Amino acid sequence: MKVAKFGGSSVADADQFRKVKAIVGANADRKAVVVSAAGKSASEPIKVTDLLIQIEQLRDRGQDFLPVFNHIADRFIGIRDALDLNVAIEDDLRLIKSQIVDASHDYLVSRGEFLTAKLMADFLGFQFVDANQFMIFSHHHFDYAAAKQHLLSILTPGSRIVVPGFYGVDEHGKTHLMPRGGSDISGSILANLLDADLYENWTDVSGIKMADPRIIDQSRKINELTYEELQELSYMGISVFQEEAVQPVREKRIPIAILNTNHPEEDGTLVVSHVRESAANLVTGIAGKKDYVIITINKYQLSKRLDILSQVFSVIQRFDVAFDYLPSGTDAFSFIARRGDVKDQVGAIMDALRNECDLDSVELAKDISLVAVVSDELGKRPAVAGKILDMLDNSQIKIQLVIQQSSDIKLVFGVANQDYEKTIEKIYRNVNVTEKKLRMAI
Structure with a gap:
């Protein structure tokens, strides 16, 4: 059996609902x-989840959130009516509205998935099973x-179900949100629980590209990659698949297919334990993130x-x-963090290290990007x-630095x-142009 997860763009309106039904059917x-x-x-230029966050912010500031809520309500009622x-x-919307004043963040923000799943279950003729x-x-x-x-206590023989993603409940029965993009995790967990043969992740792109298509026009699609490669690329910034969604299916070696709801006829990307030799490339993918700071401490024989x-x-x-990273040498140690995570604490951290740690020097590098080259071939x-x-x-x-991961599948610059x-483009263009030469030379 297959578990099929459909992302926000796949369920954005009535037309997208019809595409989902055609795929499932x-x-x-x-x-x-x-x-x-x-x-x-x-x-609709704003995701329902972001509108729910707006409601919470307005509520917390004591401002009127009803216009935003009414817009959300009209949107779901509109989808319902367009699909007959x-x-x-309306009953669910009234209940949610009555609870906004005292609702937790997790409960309120999860209502988009809840309402979408309610409509989708009715449209498909499937059983609605609340994630809680x-x-x-x-x-x-x-x-x-x-x-x-x-x-297992919920399902019956032949059950066909729709489950809202992104949330569950904690040990106290309260709504528990997963990280943003958590519907990927929900689908992966469900595939694990059901021992699925395949986990399909339907989105608005036909698989994973070798490099960010906003940087590389017509970037080559990755036909196959391993769970480990996908996890590293997700961690380093590709937005197609949530990093934490890899482990539940990898644990049971359930393949992942990343497919396009708008073009289901197109091949996507298949994620498996081992890539066929004929499908392997010297570089599987290139990804990265901007705006890091690097704090480097120096002391003679620091490693000892x-x-x-x-x-x-x-x-x-x-x-x-x-x-994120702590590369070391005999006399030096570097700490790397996203600028947004450090915020305005850099100066205070530098002063504390200088004043409290008997170091020879403390240096700062700002405005650094990390670019990762990911491939099983790097170790081989x-x-x-x-x-x-x-x-x-x-x-x-x-x-500025080079980090070779111990797993031997990721090289970070x-x-x-x-x-x-420029770095991503240079790596991509040269690897693609010279791949045959590289294979012959190695």
């Missing part, structure tokens, strides 16, 4: 459907055993000075900043990394923000 194995909240459309459905969505009936989190971790027990490193980590921990063919470095050097792109797009 085309294959009887699609027995479980997960939906996001209605997203942007030609006539019978579901009494079985998507159970305990101490912020998903409880697979409890979830499976609850789900556990007392100083302990002081340093104590300072870093005090500021509660999430640092070490010369690939050297050739990419040589190519960037010849392009006069200054490399730190470059100035102003060189971000």
